[in-house]
Amino acid sequence: MNALTSAPLHTENGAVDDTPADSNVAGDVINLARAGRAAQRVLAKMSSGERAAALVLGAAALRRAAPAILEANALDVDGGAAAGLSGAMLDRLSLDPSRIEAMAAAVEQVAALDDPVGQIIDETARPNGMVMRRVRVPIGLIGIIYESRPNVTADAAALCVRSGNAALLRGGSEAVRSNRAIHAALAEGLAAGGVPAAAVQLVPTQDRAAVGAMLAASGLIDMIVPRGGKNLVARVQADARVPVLAHLDGINHTYVDRAADPQMAKAIAFNAKLRRTGVCGSMETLLIDALFPDPHGLLEPLLAAGCELRGDARACAIDPRITPADAKDWDTEYLDSILSVAVVDGLDAALAHIARHASGHTDAIVTADQAAAARFLAEVDSAIVMHNASSQFADGGEFGLGAEIGIATGRLHARGPVALEGLTTYKWLVLGSGQIRL
Template sequence: MNTLVSPVSADAVIPARGAIGDVAAVVERLAREGRAAQRELARMTSEARASALRFAAEALRDAAPIILEANAQDVADGVAAGLSSAMVDRLKLDSARIEAIAATVAQVASLDDPVGQVMDETHRPNGMTLRRVRVPIGLIGIIYESRPNVTADAAALCVRSGNAALLRGGSEAVRSNSAIHSALVAGLVAGGVPAAAVQLMPTQDRAAVGAMLAAAGLIDMIVPRGGKSLVARVQADARVPVLAHLDGINHTFVDRAADPAMARDIALNAKMRRTGVCGAMETLLVDALFPDPQGLVAPLLDAGCELRGDARACAIDFRIAPADADDWDTEYLDAVLSVAVVDGLDGALSHIATHASGHTDAIVTDDSDAAARFLSEVDSAIVMHNASSQFADGGEFGLGAEIGIATGRLHARGPVALEGLTTYKWLVLGSGQVRP
């Protein structure tokens, strides 16, 4: 596989800045090329697409030194620019993370292909047979920030499900994204996939985002992955259907009937395993009748987490600072946590209904009735019982990877993987029927 990726320097993989002509025209050209490539991709067999992804996984492994060199420059620039520790953590790659990226691409190749799946079949009294069959959506635009692994994850999911991808990563990861994209495409092409099936926007000009959002009829769906301002802009300006991934203002409610040791372990993991991921807990809700609130908050404080609480939470431990009104609606993505003491399940449900973002919310309890009510009444994409919110991840759900966690209510919800990147069409099989 070493012949798939040329040994170029990290600087050589920086996308061109400026001097690419009219940005809207560039986006239109890329979209048309992507649509043509998608038609070729859709004609490939499922095994051929899977095989190409396995080539791509090996190409990523072979290109690890180039990717690491590119990433080191991005990280250095990010630190110099004052990126937060959480943003730097999202951006930084090492050998283990590159191996995980490659392994994810290979895993996606092994997943069942949803394309062509018969969703249901009915037989009409007039003798016609009707089938609903899964088909690719088409050309999917992915606009994302910080995490270079999204370049590979999104591309792999799109290719496996017969979709083409037009990627627009953030400027903070420009070298990393380009290095990953170059290796990935080299592997895909070696496996017979047209190069234009996975394209990376060749400019960081913000006008490119606007052009993608306006490309109705060329781009079939936009998936934004990033901060609140990015997603808000995409939703406000898009003329293309959007599959939105909003804030992860995730709650863990520790019920009065929770096992104290389990509650402690879940809360610590939900916040501190990785603070910069969208599944991290941002608010801890503690039942006023929970027997050991000190044992719940002390491990978090001892681990270096800053806690901001309401008056009753502040009374638990002198190290908890008073929260302000904005804290309950903040996705910290850092070692900061809001804590509120609530009056039982009703208090928790009321707080979540007011402040949750619809991403992931969890209850810790041994009371099956309380758990059942929480699972039923919390209207989030992912609702958990006795588990850490850090499991809010497509890989952990057995989906291989995810293109994002959709927090809306239409088309797809929760981790969006292969099935979420398909739509369906009706096949009507007749034998000469005419309608009276």
Template sequence: MLDAQNPQAMIAGMAAAARRAAHQLARLSTDQRRTALLRAEEAIRAAEADILAANAADLARAEAAGLSGAMLDRLRLDEQRIAGMAAGVATVATLPDPVGQVIDTVVRPNGLELTRVRVPIGVIGIIFESRPNVTADAAALCVMAGNAAILRGGSEASESNAAIHRAFCAGLSAAGLPTEAVQLVGTTDRAAVGAMLAAQGAIDLVIPRGGKGLVARVQAEARVPVLAHLDGINHVFVHASADAAMAAEIVRNAKMRRTGVCGAMETLLIDADYADPAGLVRSLSDAGCLVRGDDRLRAIMDVTPADDLDWDTEYLDAICSVAIVDGIEGALAHIARHSSGHTDAIVASDTAVADRFLAEVDSAIVLWNASTQFADGGEFGLGAEIGIATGRLHARGPVALEGLTTYKWVGRGTGQVRS
């Protein structure tokens, strides 16, 4: 029995069990792992009533605590979202299996054949906030990539996470897999997070998925390698050559489709030569968005003044900062100063301008004539995702199966010895 009063001992015990499960997962065939996910999908669908009841309890507590509308939206589950979550697990089961995939092969002059082969990372710790669907997404991706997972969700979704975890593990058990392959930290004590971050050698990789405070803490304290996702301070630049109807539709969707997701646009940049900047901004405000504008925008229409902090704020709400910039040069300069490296988009008919934007914006995802809300593993054809990595090492952009593997070198010789 794990002792929740001793977080270090509890995490050590969970990690040891996860390591044993990871060794078993690594030996399973692709079909065995796929079957386990299909059983998990069935179990999640069958547990819909239990999951909804647990989520209702979480929502009631969150509303009483005064969580924002955007945060409540992240937390909320309904029949459609549970069905989507289950379908996401099943989708992961259909994806190409990266485990055992040959990356490349070279034969050295001495005849030694060297091959790089994808293998599971091992034990992955995932620390996340708000969205209970991450429980199923993370579990499915880890299992399909041959990894064991230790999940630590936020206290605001504790009941929902536990219900989804129970269902997922019932599916694993039905398929004959060890339930220790996916474990949920059963305490909301923040010391458990510290114990995970200090578990060097026991946990192979930590992935934080949440707000700036969580990610900053993980990066500051971790002795375990971290795959980080920073703020989604995402920009849409509307160039002078943009089609007006297309620009208005993309801008509305990028901001207002779901304001609480990390792919939501937070800053709109409008070329000073664009024909109707006021009309574009009104398309946002008419959709219910509070606009905060720079001095150049305020000179042509009445909006709330933006301050210096607005350009570096991830609102996750129906709020957008808007700046008028001098063409592609102005847009590139603004993005270089303020982008978090997540997702940035350009709306333009001028191919040369768009190509320059795509080449020079150094973000994990860059888009041309498309909404930033496509920043999602499912939309990229990757199935569920573990998060959007904004760093430059190992994995970048939506992290799915391939991002949860590493590789090893396999050498095949015929008696070669080194002189």
């Protein structure tokens, strides 16, 4: 047992501090990373069927462990409430039997997906007879640093194992008990399927030095994936010496065009904001064309449901319950029952607003005008762009990808929901028959 695995100490406010004063956190993280790299080499040799079967056993273990997971989660939720976490954050943190079942089902869905490892991306024959082939391979050891959502523990582990990668997980302190219970169950099932124990490791300390050690582990950790708030992602991007696949804010827009069907627009806007306010696909700004025929009917269901609307001058004129927005509202990911609303003069104005304020996550247009939709889909530079659909569909499962490790908002390597393919790279295989270069 290394220093990081000693018994946790519980503070008065319910937080967990489990790092002994003499613990060498950086050294322990390096040891975990080395063990993960060794396990990944074993995992990569397992067949696709063996990795899939192990995940099915992991899903079964999660279901068996549901009472223990719920007990651990109740302690986390109580601690979060005492610490003053917002309602949206508590919703992200909370588990119930249906969410645990969904977690287990997501692991099974990942197991059933086509394995990208070994897929031939392309192949060409050169004039000299050599064959050049690009083939998908695992990235290696992936470090995932995340906050709030305990389901990330299972999703990230499943995606990494299925794609032949090892995972080093570091969850947030608010979900520490839940993460440990989920990891313990999943590890039991994976081990029964022959997956090395070090292929999926949970960093067992909440000391922030562990994050710094992961970010500095160039040559040991092959990629870092941060999932959390702006401060976490900013720190990772600023400090990492390891390639980062970033998941940034979901400042998502829905533009209701003048040609939108009013009933469709009303249903989409309500769902995009209020289905679950704490998910990254939640709409944060509603743009309404000045010529849309029923702006009050569009906003009334949101107001009636208790959603706070903050608008520009023309939006405030629609209903007295709308309060004036300030400059920072247009750049805020609320993750709460709060929505910014602006009235815009047509598609050009909507595109300009989105270009100025969007985070590159998910933006949608509601319209029956196919030409307007085509322009919106072509010109909005976000990872996900939608027509006549709720932004709440910004989810790997809804894309048919199974679980996801995050929504990547950058432009390199992977973009949008990052699932199995996004956790692979490629290598070139050159097949010759004795050729030499003159």
